[in-house]
Amino acid sequence: MKQLFVWAGIFIVFYAGLAAGTHFTRATNAKKILLAIDVSGTMESEKQKLSGTLSFLEQSPYVQYKIVTNSPNMRLQLLQDWSSVPDFGAVSAITMYVPLSLEKLAGIAGQAGADEIIFITNAADTSALRNIPDSRIITP
Amino acid sequence: MAQKKPGAVFGAIIAIFIAFIIIVVTVSECEDDYSTQNADQQFGTMKPEEAKTRLKDMSRTINPITSYVQSVETLAEIKTPNLADTLPDPSLITKHYPLTVNPRDVSSADVVIEVFCSTEKSGENQPDNWFTTVARDFNNNNVRTAEGKRIRVRVRYIDSGTGYLYISSGKYIPDAFSPSNLLWIKMTQASGVPVTMYTESLVGNTAGIVMKDATYDLLKKNFGEVTLQAVIDAVAQGDIAMGYTDPYASSTGLNFLISILSAYAKGNESKMLSDEVVSAFEVFQRGVPYVAFTTIQMRDSVTKGGLLDAFVMEHQTYLRAEVLQNGYKFIPFGIRHDNPLYGVGELSAEKRDALAQLAKYAESRRNLANEFKFNQNAGYESSYVIPSGETLIAAQALWKQKKNVGKKIAAVFVSDVSGSMGGYSIQNLKIALREGAQFIDPKNAIGLVEYSTEVHLKLPIQPFNALQQSRYLAAVKSMTTGGDTAMFDGIIAAMDLLVEYTTENPDFRPVLFVLTDGQTNAGSFQALQDIGAIANTLDIPIYTIAYGEDTNTSLLQQISSINEAASMSANDEAIVNKIGALLNLEM
Known part of the structure; x- marks a missing residue:
């Protein structure tokens, strides 16, 4: 009986350690997804729909999100730093009213050190975003 | 004792002198404080509901007489609003836009040229009189044309926009035009x-944005x-507020x-x-x-x-404004303001020669x-190509169409x-109100209050549709003068009307236009402090x-300053x- 408890204890400690190690490893190496939002004028009517459009995004401790834009205002270029929950509230506060450069959005996204980049734009010509590795384009 | 008297007198004089200095310094400091105070500091604020209640109480005290016009006036044929129609008659142009250079020794043998010249260089006094000085010196030099005729230059002090209106409407055509920038020349051509062109630049200047x-x-x-x-992006995002x-x-x-x-x-x-651009502009x-x-x-x-964080100004004006020399920046924009000189209309050969010599x-x-x-910003290059x-x-x-978005x-x-206000004053005021109606957008709402010893509500506030326009014209036509001046009572009654209207119609922004000589001598309320805090709180x-004839412009400027509105003076036809x-x- 005593041996059973000893083995059970060893088993629990082993699996708890394994779980903690796995969690720690996955958390410290969380997948980094960059949400690069085009804040051109044509996106003004779409900004309220963003959270719906991106509802497929997984929310777990092992995925981190960062939100950037191509606003000319640097204060509005980084809307959210790495976080497990993407928050689109700050996007709503941006007045989108003029065409903005997708090249600039690509440049900002390229410097973010992300595992995956999701560009969100409804621009007709997205050629500037096409050759970015590990990226995809979503139209709201 | 007799020996002490001169010392005592001297001491008294010194004491009086010191007291005088203290008083002068104190008063001047008070004036400085006053001039730098904003409306909150000067008049204070209160809760909006309290302001509305006080306004209503004051209006009840005044007890304005409701005498709404019952008649209507036939509307004239609808025409496109045109500021040129409101210009003073060309025969009166010198009364309103004087000749600051007007040589008296002109003979019929001379070649005389008149130049419409923007106000920053054609004034009577320093520092607005560079071109005035140059033209006078030119006349004094008795410069002659190739054919030996003496040239005489007249310079008219007129702002570029008004000069353009006179010329483009054909109401008055000078021989030459020197606006601040080339935009007016392009529009004149159009x-x-x-x-x-005689020269693209008489003197160099730039326009810019001034900010703290x-x-x-x-x-x-x-x-x-x-x-x-x-x-412009910061303005669009609401980060700063801009005025122009x-x-x-x-x-x-x-x-x-x-x-x-x-x-x-x-x-x-x-x-x-x-x-796309219009939408961005809105x-x-x-x-x-x-x-x-x-x-x-x-x-x-x-x-x-x-309310403003930044505004526009010419560089030369900026450099002359002492208050802006510390703690402010100037950011040039747009095309240069190089004060071109252009001949206007088909000029005779001798006038062309005279203008060329003047330009040179x-x-x-x-x-x-x-x-x-x-000439202080010589390195700045225009940032856009001038459109047609x-x-x-x-x-x-x-x-005009989009400014109120x-x-x-x-x-x-x-x-x-x-x-x-009797005689010509009321006659010209009636013309001004009648002619001014063409510039009011029909979606805006208009009311009319008149005052003398008492206050009369002549026209309730209503959208300026055809019916309201015809009532407005009838109300203007019915204006007659007499009695004393209860200006503050009139303003209070009008503010009360506006508050009632905008409470029921919150999508309307209230504005008052007060037309007066400002000589208040009657009424229940006769002091600026009576309206200051209320107007400030209610943001009217x-x-x-x-x-x-005899205007109290200082008081009127103080009234307008409560909520950053403009105060202006006009006389006669102007x-x-x-x-x-x-x-x-505004409308």
């Missing part, structure tokens, strides 16, 4: 009047560098408007009036609390911590202009019909037009144009 260092630092932090593009002057009257205002449209169109003239315009009637209105707002002489005196603070005159005229019209205005005209701009321009700007 209106069908031929022009000939703190605003500049904020923009630099957010945008990396402070450019026009950064400023009327593009129909001001060279700087027009340059700013075209700069914005050009920036949005990325310099492509064919896109400047496109839906977003920008939401960040503009008001388009100012005068530069001083905006300067005071920025320096006294009012003026260019030789450019160094003198440095003393007048011109037709596009510029269309841009002005677009601005859907914000409707409820305005009450408060007219002084006291005895002192009060535009004042000082008009009549009031028609002044009110027309004001309504074109």
Whole structure:
């Protein structure tokens, strides 16, 4: 009986350690997804729909999100730093009213050190975003 | 004892002198404090509901007489609003736009040329009189044409917008035109009047955006560098509030408007009036609390911590404004303001020769202009290619249409019909109100209050549709003078009407236009403090037009300063144009 408890204890400690190690490893190496939002004028009517459009995004401790834009205002270029929950509230506060450069959005996204980049734009010509590795384009 | 007297007298004199110095210093400091106070500090604020209650109580005390007009006046044929129609008659042009150079020794053998000249260089006194000085020296030198005829130059002191209106409408054609910038020349050409260039630049100047260092630092932090593009984006995002002057009257205002449209169109003239650019302009315009009637209105707002964070101004004016020399930045924008000189219309050979000689002489005196603070931004290059005159005229019209970006205005005209306004004063006031109606957008709402010893509500506030227009015209026609001047009672009653209307119609923004000589001598309320805190709390701009024989412009300026509105003076026929321009700007 005593041996059973000893083995059970060893088993629990082993699996708890394994779980903690796995969690720690996955958390410290969380997948980094960059949400690069085009804040051109044509996106003004779409900004309220963003959270719906991106509802497929997984929310777990092992995925981190960062939100950037191509606003000319640097204060509005980084809307959210790495976080497990993407928050689109700050996007709503941006007045989108003029065409903005997708090249600039690509440049900002390229410097973010992300595992995956999701560009969100409804621009007709997205050629500037096409050759970015590990990226995809979503139209709201 | 007798020996002590001179010492005592000397001591007394010294004591009186010191006391005098203390009083003078104290008074001057008080004046400084007053001049730098904003409305909150000067008048205080209260809770809006308290302000409304107090206003209602005051209105009950005044007990205005409701005498709404029952008649209607036939509307004239609907015509396109045109500021040129409101200009003083050409026969009176010298009364309103004087000749600052007008040689008396003109003979029939001389070649006489008249130049319409923008006001920053054609004034009577330093530092506005560079061209005045040059033209006088030119006349004194008795310069002659190739055929030996003596040249005599006349210089008319007239702002560029008004000069353009006279010329383009054909009401008055001078021999030459020297506006602040080339935009007016392009528009003159587009209106069908031929022009000939004599020099692209009499003196150098630029237009720019003036802002506090703190605003500049904020923009630099957010945008990396402070450019026009950064400023207009910050305005559109609501980060800063910007003011600019009327593009129909001001060279700087027009340059700013075209700069914005050009920036949005990325310099492509064919896109400047496109839906995309117009839509962007409307977003920008939401960040503009008001388009100012005068530069001083905006300067005071920025320096006294009012609604504005930045405003537009010419560089030469900026350098002359002592209050802006510390703690402010100037960011040039748009095209240069190089004061071109153009011949107007088909000129005779001798006049062309005379103008060429004048231009050559003026260019030789450019160094003198440095003393007048011109030529200080020589390295700045224009940031856009000037569009065609037709596009510029269309841009002005677009601005008129879009400047309020859907914000409707409820305005009450408060007219002084006291005895002192009799005769020509009331006649011209009636013409001004009648002519001014063409500039009021029908979606805005208008009311009319008149006062003398008592206050009469003549026209309830209603949208300015055809019926309201015909009632308005009838109310104006019925105005008669007599009695004393209860100006503050009139303002209070009008504010009460506005508050009632805007409470029921919250999408309307209230505005008061007070037309008066300002000589208050009757009524239940006779002090500025009676209305200051209420108008400040309820945010009702009060535009004042000082008009009549003996005006108290100082009081009217203080009233207008409560909510950063403009105060202006007009006399005789000029009031028609002044009110027309004001309504074109605000309504």
